[in-house]
Amino acid sequence: MYCNNCGTEIDDNAVVCPNCGVATGKTTVAEPKKKNGLAIAGFVLAFFVPIVGLILSIIGKKKSAELDGAGAKLATAGIVISAIEVALSVVYIILIIAFWGAILAMFAGGN
């Protein structure tokens, strides 16, 4: 459509003309798709900082209920991925401790 004020071609969903700033008179605005920032952040962080990703994903999952389910799947994926990573980290830490424990035991026994 075109602006009634300046005649610039503008987006059909525009409420205000980006060129002159005058309202287009359009009252029915297409509601922007709700976004769940927490679910997105939780999912991304699940790969880098699993514990933070897990917390954000859990909060994002709760938040998705308020946002008509927005980000619900992403939050679930974030919870699963970060939970697996946290579990793997725990196994890894246990292995490291066991490894160094065995090394130290060897030295202690050698004396």
Ligand SMILES: [Zn+2]
């Ligand atoms: Zn205009």
